[in-house]
Amino acid sequence: MMKKIGITGQNGFVGSHLYNTLGLKPEQYKRIDFDRSFFDHPDQLDAFVKQCDVIVHLAAMNRHPDPEVIFNNNIELVKKLTDSLERTGSKAHVLFSSSSQEEKDNLYGKSKKEGRVLLADWAKKADGKFTGMIIPNVFGPFGKPNYNSFVATFCYKLTHGEIPVIDNDSEVKLIYVGELVQKIIGQIETADTKELYEVKHTSVNKVSEVLAKLENYKRLYFDNGEVPQLTSAFDLNLFNTFRCYFDIKNHYPVKFTQHTDPRGAFVEVIRLGIGGQCSFSTTVPGITRGDHFHTRKIERFAVIKGEALIQLRKIDTDEIFDFYLKGDEPAYVDMPIWYTHNIKNIGNEDLYTIFWINEAFNPEDPDTYFVKV
Structure with missing residues (x-):
């Protein structure tokens, strides 16, 4: 049976990844679209809630100069959601994104803990279904620098001519956003109801160790086009995160270094510390190849003869990047x-x-996954 799933904060960091991943299986999941403005219009919020078999509540404020604003905002969003759940008599399974900062002495952590308790109380009173997820630090593609993660900040700075600074070189428990999304989907599928479900981190790293890896990616890959050695799932996830912070429009296409002599020309296509598959194709005039995307793979197109148009588009946006390449x-x-x-x-x-x-x-x-550019 197809599950109808709504995500508050579907345009945010984790929300957009969850939304897009659910979209890979349209035969299994129907996504009920959410807009931030629904919180300000009870009738629209009720209409959204009524449609959902599952509601993943991710909408929240992470940072603000005034911590009181963070606390009040996050509690207000939970109260508006619980009010709607009560008005509609919803029997949706509500999953709440809390934080490992619950036990820390800050108002953000306090807002997440109190929000989780409010939703748990709703579930008890209304015989509802609730799962409170305690989530460690999340990193991954498209996170906002200086907001979502220190990894996002480091990646942005290294790819935009800035120098990252470590404020506190502590050990950090991390989970990749794609791994977190699979954990959330797992909870949706099992329909487990737990007032407290602690999502396990998948790696522990000192901040300086993460920065050292990213600086290596910048030196090898950003500056010289060499794919570095990636010896763990964390390395691959961190590298794919790093790649998403490039100013694509101005970074590509990257011209190869061409060596010529009386015999002809020599070009090194790729240097790497990783395996993979290298292939060669010919394409007749007017034909287009591709129109698909990957969620984990690293891929390079190199034109060596003829004229090509390479196009890229992030799947949840309309902006298309056009790159014209020639074999000469x-x-x-x-x-x-x-x-x-x-x-x-x-x-x-x-x-x-x-x-x-x-x-x-x-x-x-x-x-x-096949999607037209």
Whole structure:
């Protein structure tokens, strides 16, 4: 049976990842769209709540100069949601995103704890379904720098000519946003009701260790196009996070260094500390390849002959990035995760392209989702 799922804060960091991941299985999940303005219009909020089998409450404020504003905002959102649940007699399974900061002496943590208790009280009184998720520090693509995570801040600064600064070199328990999304979906599927469900972190790292990895990615990959050695799931997730902070429009296409002599020309397409699959294709004039995206794979398109248009679009946006490449000026474009992409032969001769991807194709787990750019 298809589950109808609504996400408050669906345009936020975790919310957008959850929303997009649920969209990969339209036969299993129906997403009920939410807008922040619903909180200010009880009739619209009620209409949203009535449609949902599951509500994942992620909407919250993380940072503000005045901590009282954070506390009041987060509690107010929970109260508005519980009021709507009561008015509509909802039997939806409500999952609440709390934080490992619950036990810390700050108003953000206090707001999350009190919000969780308010929803738990609603569930007891209304015989409702509730899961209070205690979530560790989350990192991943598209987080806001200076807001969602120190990882986002470091990635942004390193790719925009700024120097990251460590305020407190402590050990941090982290979970990748894609891993967290799978935990949330797991709770949706099992329909477990737990007033307190602690989501386990997947790595522990000192802040300085994370920065050292990111600085290495900048030196090898951002500056020189070399894919670094990635020896763990954390490394791959951190690298894919880093790649999403590039100013894509101005970074690509990257011209190769071409060595010529009387025999012809030599170009190194990719240097890497990781395996994968390298392939070669020809494309006749007017034909487009691709129109798909990946959620974990690293991929490079390198044009070596002919004329090509490579297009990229982040799947939940309308902005399309166009890159024109020619074989007489060999260049490449790398595909960030969650960006649908294609390549079209716009010339009058066959287009020759080299493709590299970090995983050989596995039909049982292709990580390839077809969406028109």
